[in-house]
Amino acid sequence: MSTATIAPFDAPNRKTIAQGHPTDWQSPQPKDRYDLVVIGGGPAGLTAAVTAIQAGHTVAVVERNLMGGTCVNFGCTPSKSLIRAARAVYQARDGEKFGYTLGAVPQVNFASVMTRVREMRAFSGSFDAVSVMAEAGIDLFLGDAHFVSSDAIAVKEQTLRFKKAVIASGSKPAVPNLPGLDTAHYLTNETVFELSELPQRLVCIGAGTVNCELAQAFCRLGSEVDLIGSGERLLLAEPVEASEVITRQLQAEGVRLHLNTKATRVDGEQQRLTLSNGTELAYDVLLIATGRKVNVDGMGLEVAGVKFNASGVETNDYLQTTNPTVYAAGDVALPEKYTHAAIATAGLAVANAIDGAEKRVSELIIPRCTYTDPEVAHVGLTPQTGAEREIAIDTHRLELGQVERAMIDGEADGFIALYTQKGIIVGATFVAAHAGESLPLLTLAVMQKMTPADLASVIHCYPTQVEAIQRVAALASQAG
Incomplete structure (x- = not known):
């Protein structure tokens, strides 16, 4: 058996x-x-x-x-459970802008966090x-x-x-051919949820969805986190503007980013990682997420x-x-x-x-979402993918700072972008708290080949963050 x-x-x-x-x-x-x-x-x-x-x-x-x-x-279930716990800790510490401070810093019982994850x-x-x-x-x-x-x-x-x-x-998980890795202990998405003790020093190799989500979560729970990416930015599959928002957020929370950099050697005995720029990083836990x-x-x-x-x-x-x-x-x-x-x-x-x-x-119109905070939700084409197909695509963008609910919630670093081609919605990117929850509306717009005017006619409850979709659609329809 x-x-x-x-x-x-x-x-x-x-x-x-x-x-x-x-x-x-x-x-x-x-x-x-x-x-x-x-x-x-x-x-x-x-x-x-x-x-x-x-x-x-x-x-x-x-x-x-x-x-x-x-x-x-x-994947989905344990990672989102960990992310939820980390968000609760982060929000408990983030009360000053709402007029309160806790009497003491929240004490994280990581073993209990992971028990709930499991x-x-x-x-x-x-x-x-x-x-x-x-x-x-x-x-x-x-x-x-x-x-x-x-x-x-x-x-x-x-x-x-x-x-x-x-x-x-x-x-x-695809594991890179990294000298020394074969004799070192490392974790992937298949083993990271085995942890019962919070790593003091976490080093993440890979700057895609998995590591952006987990780096933020572990940092919020109290780990010192270094994230290494060989590309020039985080989340290379997403529009540049979306990467910029997540970069700002991770850095503001204390994640140390090493971009345009590769891991060149692992010393598993000393638990040290050498980077292509000569930097050496000590770690307690090494997490690898470099593709599938x-x-x-x-x-x-x-x-x-x-x-x-x-x-x-x-x-x-x-x-x-x-x-x-x-x-x-x-x-x-x-x-x-x-x-x-x-x-x-x-x-x-x-x-x-x-x-x-x-x-x-x-x-099929297949959307995607990265569950960082804020989330990066996307569907359809972008100007970049349009250019690769020799299709001219127009961008219509609205900053979340112009949306009342985003300001009320203190979650205004983000945006909504509609992408149109000859007046038809062909794609969208929404960077906001819980943006993935609003993605079906944008996916439907692409599926049904709606115009911005069609999308703007959908009535939304006020005040909600999803109003950003209605407002950017109205602006796009006015632009013709």
Whole structure:
């Protein structure tokens, strides 16, 4: 029986394991042939399985680790739980502008913080538990899956034959080839939530979404944090103006940024990191978040006639692989490695594989959000991506300092930018507290090809930060 382990072996984690990979699980007797076999029990795999089972099809899912995948166990749920705790501590210290000061500095019990993080993981995992999926009629097989033919997958001694299959095996942290790292202890998003003691000195390698979020959170909880990025700015995927806001905020909170700089060597024994500019940083915990690597190794994709490369499984616009009976969804098939993208593409893949729907992945509008404080929410094109496609895009921008609720809440460092092309909204960036909560409205505007006047006509409650969207849309419509 394969096992899944997460540390520490406390009550919340024992619950997570019991739900997501029970040690006493007995795999069912395989059916003669399944309508659909899914490799991976994360957001993409479970969405594909549930969609198919609800439509009356026979379905099997193979998962090697914990049901729920990266999002529930090592990503979205635990990270946002940590971020919430850090925000509470930060807000408790930030009362002077509202006319109060605490009698003492908040005392952080980091062990309690992390216990709650793991409790939230267990709560989230309860919805994706093995027992829940089995009760829905899905046959679950815990272990490593590999193709043994173009229409069959083996899990241990059992063979699962299928009419159609979906590869939803996800991704894992990509670890850089850094001298000394192989003998040093370091953490990734898969292990950072094992901590029960607050690191005094945290060094983060990577300046993307994961490390910007976690660097801010650990700094707010009391760690001394250094963040290293090889690029000229944070969050290279986002517009420059958004990076500037987050840079100001992190630096104001005490995060030390080392940009245009690379880590060149790790001394694991002395716990020191050398940078390309000669600087040496001492650390207690080293956190690495330098991208993702797709999970394709050991799956026998060659046997099934499924082409793949370092970026993932090769698919056409219908998410069909080079084996016509096999589809792929989520991280393993997409550059957009987000949970919501995995869920959306899984539904699309099943519709195409089983129903012949011919839905195109290129037609999906996939938003994204970085959950720093403030958040960076984006959807669609930007002037930069427009220029790459030789499309002229106009920018309409409003600073949050002109929005009453932002000023009232003391959260006015941010902006809303609408991007239009020939009078149609093609993208937007919103940098604000809880900006991700307002992103569906902007995503809908791009999906429905709204004009700024259309968006400005939507009535908003007053006073709210989301009014910024209505106001910038009104300004854009006046500009013609």
